[in-house]
Amino acid sequence: xTRNDTIRVEVGNVPxxxxxxxxxxxxxxxxxxxxxxxxxQVNELAAAGCEIxxxxxxxxxxxxxxxxxxxxxxxxxxxxxxxxxxxALAALEAGIHKLRINPGNIGSEVRVAExxxxxxxxxxxxxxxxxxxxxxxxxxxxYGRTSRAMxxxxxxHIGLLEKAGFDQIVVSMKASDVARTVEAYTMLAERVRYPLxxxxxxxxxxxxxxxxxxxxxxxILGQGIGDTIRVSLTGxxxxxxxxxxxxxxxxxxxxxxxxxVSCPTCARRRADIVRIAxxxxxxxxxxxxxxxxxxxxxxxxxxxxxxxxxxGLACGNGCGLVFRHGRIVRKAxxxxxxxxxxxxxxxxxxxxxxx
Amino acid sequence: xTRNDTIRVEVGNVPxxxxxxxxxxxxxxxxxxxxxxxxxQVNELAAAGCEIxxxxxxxxxxxxxxxxxxxxxxxxxxxxxxxxxxxALAALEAGIHKLRINPGNIGSEVRVAExxxxxxxxxxxxxxxxxxxxxxxxxxxxYGRTSRAMxxxxxxHIGLLEKAGFDQIVVSMKASDVARTVEAYTMLAERVRYPLxxxxxxxxxxxxxxxxxxxxxxxILGQGIGDTIRVSLTGxxxxxxxxxxxxxxxxxxxxxxxxxVSCPTCARRRADIVRIAxxxxxxxxxxxxxxxxxxxxxxxxxxxxxxxxxxGLACGNGCGLVFRHGRIVRKAxxxxxxxxxxxxxxxxxxxxxxx
Numbered sequence: 001x002t003r004n005d006t007i008r009v010e011v012g013n014v015p016x017x018x019x020x021x022x023x024x025x026x027x028x029x030x031x032x033x034x035x036x037x038x039x040x041q042v043n044e045l046a047a048a049g050c051e052i053x054x055x056x057x058x059x060x061x062x063x064x065x066x067x068x069x070x071x072x073x074x075x076x077x078x079x080x081x082x083x084x085x086x087x088a089l090a091a092l093e094a095g096i097h098k099l100r101i102n103p104g105n106i107g108s109e110v111r112v113a114e115x116x117x118x119x120x121x122x123x124x125x126x127x128x129x130x131x132x133x134x135x136x137x138x139x140x141x142x143y144g145r146t147s148r149a150m151x152x153x154x155x156x157h158i159g160l161l162e163k164a165g166f167d168q169i170v171v172s173m174k175a176s177d178v179a180r181t182v183e184a185y186t187m188l189a190e191r192v193r194y195p196l197x198x199x200x201x202x203x204x205x206x207x208x209x210x211x212x213x214x215x216x217x218x219x220i221l222g223q224g225i226g227d228t229i230r231v232s233l234t235g236x237x238x239x240x241x242x243x244x245x246x247x248x249x250x251x252x253x254x255x256x257x258x259x260x261v262s263c264p265t266c267a268r269r270r271a272d273i274v275r276i277a278x279x280x281x282x283x284x285x286x287x288x289x290x291x292x293x294x295x296x297x298x299x300x301x302x303x304x305x306x307x308x309x310x311x312g313l314a315c316g317n318g319c320g321l322v323f324r325h326g327r328i329v330r331k332a333x334x335x336x337x338x339x340x341x342x343x344x345x346x347x348x349x350x351x352x353x354x355x
Numbered sequence: 356x357t358r359n360d361t362i363r364v365e366v367g368n369v370p371x372x373x374x375x376x377x378x379x380x381x382x383x384x385x386x387x388x389x390x391x392x393x394x395x396q397v398n399e400l401a402a403a404g405c406e407i408x409x410x411x412x413x414x415x416x417x418x419x420x421x422x423x424x425x426x427x428x429x430x431x432x433x434x435x436x437x438x439x440x441x442x443a444l445a446a447l448e449a450g451i452h453k454l455r456i457n458p459g460n461i462g463s464e465v466r467v468a469e470x471x472x473x474x475x476x477x478x479x480x481x482x483x484x485x486x487x488x489x490x491x492x493x494x495x496x497x498y499g500r501t502s503r504a505m506x507x508x509x510x511x512h513i514g515l516l517e518k519a520g521f522d523q524i525v526v527s528m529k530a531s532d533v534a535r536t537v538e539a540y541t542m543l544a545e546r547v548r549y550p551l552x553x554x555x556x557x558x559x560x561x562x563x564x565x566x567x568x569x570x571x572x573x574x575i576l577g578q579g580i581g582d583t584i585r586v587s588l589t590g591x592x593x594x595x596x597x598x599x600x601x602x603x604x605x606x607x608x609x610x611x612x613x614x615x616v617s618c619p620t621c622a623r624r625r626a627d628i629v630r631i632a633x634x635x636x637x638x639x640x641x642x643x644x645x646x647x648x649x650x651x652x653x654x655x656x657x658x659x660x661x662x663x664x665x666x667g668l669a670c671g672n673g674c675g676l677v678f679r680h681g682r683i684v685r686k687a688x689x690x691x692x693x694x695x696x697x698x699x700x701x702x703x704x705x706x707x708x709x710x
Contacts, residue, residue, distance in 0.1 A: 133651075133659030145659070176616045176649070178605045182577070205617065205632060207565060207594070211601040214566045215573030222537070222574040234617045235629050239562070246566040250533045261531045262560065262589045274589050277560060294531070296488075304488035304500070 004224045006195040009125040009168045012076030012097035014051050016125075016170060017195030017227045022253050024244035025197070025230040026237050027054040027080070032062040032069070039072035041237075046075040048241040049256060052228065054078040054100060063087050066094035078127065085111045092118050098170075100127040103160040104136065104153075116164035125168035127197055128157040130184075132175035147183035150175065154188055169194045170228070174201035178216040185220045195227035205234045210243055217247050255290030258345070261309065262295040273297040276313070276338055283342045289349040293341070311348050313341040324348060359579045361550040364480040364523045367431030367452035369406050371480075371525060372550030372582045377608050379599035380552070380585040381592050382409040382435070388416045390423035396592075401430040403596040404611060407583065409433040409455060418442050421449035433482070440466045447473050453525075455482040458515040459491065459508075471519035480523035482552055483512040485539075487530035502538035505530065509543055524549045525583070529556035533571040540575045550582035560589045565598055572602050610645030613700070616664065617650040628652040631668070631693055638697045644704040650696070666703050668696040679703060 008018035016023060026045050030037040032055045042053045057063050057079045070077060078098040079091035085106040088099050099119060103112045103126075119126055130153045132145045139156075143149035150173050161169055171194050173184035181200050189196060200216035213231040220226050231243040248254040262277045277295045284293075294312035312323040320337030322330035322344045332340040363373035371378060381400050385392040387410050397408045412418050412434040425432060433453040434446035440461040443454050454474060458467045458481075474481055485508045487500045494511075498504035505528050516524055526549050528539035536555050544551060555571035568586045575581050586598040603609040617632045632650045639648075649667035667678040675692030677685035677699045687695040 131659075135659070177607070179607050205629060207561070207598065208601050208615075210562060210565055211569045211598055212605040214569030215577075215602055215605040218570030218573050219577040222570075222577075234632060243562065243566055246563050247570055250567040250570040252532070252534050260563075274560060277589060304486075304490070 002224050004189050004196075004226075006193050006227055007167070009170060009195060010123065011052050011078070011125060014076050016197075020227065022221065022226060022248055023051040023228040024049060024241055024248065025052045025054060025078075025228055026050045026240045026244070027056075027230070029237060030055075032056055032058070033065050035065040035068035035072070038065065039069045042069065042073040042075060042077065045237060045241060046073070048238045049245050050075065050241045052076050052078060052098070054080050054230075056080045057087050057091055058082070060087065060090070063090035063094065066091055066096060070095050085115050088115055089118055092122055092124060096124065098125050098127060100129050102128055102130075102157050103164075104157045109160070109163070112160050113164045116161055116166035119168070120166055123168070125170055126161065126166070127170040127172060128154060128161075129172045129174070129197075130154045130157070131201060132180060132184075133201075145175075147173075147175070147180050147187060150180070150184040151187045151191065155191065158192060158194070167194075170197050171195075172197035172199060174199055174232075176201055178212060178219070181216050182219050185225050186223065189223075189225045196225060197228045197230065198226035199230040199232055201232050206239065206243075209233045209235075210239075213243065214247055214250075217244075218251065221247070221251055221253065257288050258284055258291050258293055258349075260293045260295060262297075273315075276315070279338050280313075280341060280345070283338070284345050284349075287345065287349045291345070291348050293345055295341070311341065311344045313337060357579050359544050359551075359581075361548050361582055362522070364525060364550060365478065366407050366433070366480060369431050371552075375582065377576065377581060377603055378406040378583040379404060379596055379603065380407040380409060380433075380583055381405045381595045381599070382411075382585070384592060386417075387411055387413070387424070388420050390420040390427070393420065394424045394427035397424065397428040397430060397432065400592060400596055401428070403593045404600050405430065405596040407431050407433060407453070409435050409585075411435045412442050412446055413437070415442065415445065418445035418449065421446055421451060425450050440470050443470055444473055447477055447479060451479065453480050453482060455484050457483055457485075457512050458519075459512045464515070464518070467515050468519045471516055471521035475521055475523070478523070480525055481516065481521065482525040482527060483509060483516075484527045484552075485509045485512070485529070486556060487535060487539075488556075500530075500535075502528075502530070502535050502542060505535070505539040506542045506546065510546065513547060513549070522549075525552050526550075527552040527554060529554055529587075531556055533567060533574070536571050537574050540580050541578065544578075544580045551580060552583050552585065553581035554585040554587055556587050561594065561598075564588045564590075565594075568598065569602055569605075572599075573606065576602070576606055576608065612643050612645060613639055613704075614645075614647045615650060616647065617652075628670075631670070634693050635668075635696060635700075638693070639700050639704075642700065642704045646700065646703050648696070648700055666696065666699045668692060 006017040028041045030041045032038050045053050076097035079096045080100045081087045083105050088101050130150050139149040175181045198220050200213050231240045233240050245256050262273050291310040294309035296314045314321045319333050322340045330340040361372040383396045385396045387393050400408050431452035434451045435455045436442045438460050443456050485505050490508050494504040530536045553575050555568050586595045588595050600611050617628050646665040649664035651669045669676045674688050677695045685695040
């Protein structure tokens with residue numbers, strides 16, 4: 001899959017765009033004015049694999065908490081600011097790694113120029129976040145809340161920063177429905193070379209929210225568009241990170257550790273595949289090598305798919321065959337087949353570490 | 356989104372292809388030889404919204420159970436048969452609505468001709484199910500387990516049925532990775548006009564399996580390809596049906612009842628959105644009208660998005676505003692705002708029933 005050609009920006013030590021790995025973002029829910037709670041949540045998200053964490057900076061007290069949060073965390077942080085450009089300046093002063101602010105919302109050109117100069121001197125990129133729910137009235141009047149209006153809004157905000165000599169820009173285009181979101185990203189990608197932050201907003205709670213985000217982000221990334229993603233789920237933010245990683249893995253854009261494939265439970269099954277897959281998952285929790293492990297309960301497709309994976313188990317009648325790269329390496333009775341598979345997985349992971 | 360042009364086949368009373376609504380399928384896990392357990396599961400899937408149910412017919416005893424299962428169920432049924440064409444003939448005799456069998460696996464041309472004639476006389480379509488894990492050896496030798504090999508396998512099976520004068524064909528192309536699955540469907544859709552059954556096989560347990568299926572099926576449907584879908588999850592089959600419906604809804608291809616959109620929980624929230632969304636969901640469980648309900652906790656995007664939905668609640672400070680089609684219809688304090696929203700939803704649903 002060829003990726004859309006974009007420029008590259010740096011968020012702390014994480015690059016976005018120009019072929020950099022598509023990064024996974026999320027956002028804290030703690031009150032930013034509480035630096036201890038916020039830093040704990042940032043670190044929890046980072047431990048789950050979140051590579052860039054956003055936090056809301058709604059007032060001066062929140063901006064004042066940023067130095068303490070930055071001191072207690074390592075992952076790059078993004079300050080989310082709505083209207084008050086002084087909060088953006090304070091966040092820059094504190095050492096924030098990226099701003100999310102729409103220059104069209106902060107007032108005069110003088111203020112935009114001041115903000116752009118301050119961000120530029122610190123090498124801090126700015127994300128413009130266009131949201132179908134909060135478009136400028138004039139664009140809604142002309143185009144409705146359409147993808148066209150979203151693209152026009154993005155171009156307007158971008159133009160304000162470019163006029164101020166600033167080009168370290170990332171853009172997001174979020175709407176609550178997949179069709180409009182896909183259209184908006186597709187149209188914008190044809191117009192600009194700035195890296196794009198992809199997400200479907202107001203996706204709702206899982207599983208619906210998970211399906212909606214996976215479909216929307218998947219279609220956009222599948223077109224080669226998108227440089228960093230956030231899955232928005234109403235609820236658990238660590239689940240957002242897992243889902244983001246899973247989307248990237250499903251598309252073959254990133255590998256984050258072992259992938260377990262198993263066959264759909266069907267009347268053909270020869271073993272309790274769900275239980276076996278869970279047992280394998282928990283027994284290899286420490287393995288970080290990007291290997292594919294097949295757990296198959298079916299004699300029809302099992303051996304073929306298991307041969308295809310790095311390591312596989314095809315469960316037959318009373319016994320299991322363990323494969324590595326298509327070659328049978330172990331045969332065990334049902335009581336010992338999971339152990340045989342785990343041994344083969346550890347051998348495979350070991351060979352990855354040596355590579 | 357324009358759909359790929361296909362011919363239409365009928366599975367009982369459910370059409371597939373040629374612009375018919377994309378249907379949702381699943382498969383029983385009960386032993387088909389137990390007609391009572393199997394029929395109960397078929398009816399459970401149908402109640403969850405499954406429109407076509409497949410069941411495995413591995414032997415004569417399973418085929419013998421089909422009349423009892425057909426008598427106790429109403430949703431169209433598909434018999435999944437691997438090698439024994441006599442089981443396919445028995446399933447046709449029993450009144451099955453569709454067969455899943457690969458003509459290349461059943462032996463001589465004479466048998467294919469006999470099967471095709473029997474299916475044709477009863478108006479029963481045949482699904483050819485190509486799986487990357489069980490391709491003919493000659494194709495694997497030539498092309499590996501690639502999308503190319505999958506397409507060649509499909510064309511070979513199709514050719515056998517066409518030679519027997521049979522064209523009521525549906526084709527599936529399943530692989531355990533999204534890239535290969537998408538490639539295979541895209542290539543096949545350019546070659547044939549038969550309706551396509553879309554799924555990603557061996558997707559694994561949720562949430563990974565859900566993400567992988569949503570991404571894969573979403574990308575294929577998003578290209579206008581696909582006429583019926585099955586989400587394969589290792590685990591709960593009713594969850595497969597819900598996920599299938601959610602994928603179709605996310606793409607705007609079907610509407611199955613109210614959709615609740617809510618904003619991602621963020622530090623800007625004004626209310627406990629997860630709780631409110633859950634409460635709304637349970638209080639409108641009986642509503643079947645395809646209306647969009649927004650539950651927004653944020654004063655920045657809330658009013659805009661809520662105005663966009665059929666009915667919406669934007670939670671402010673100590674109170675909530677209820678909208679219908681962008682017009683404020685109610686204002687209530689926090690304790691009564693959900694009730695006010697539910698009233699507006701019921702009014703909206705009532706107006707849909709009158710339409």
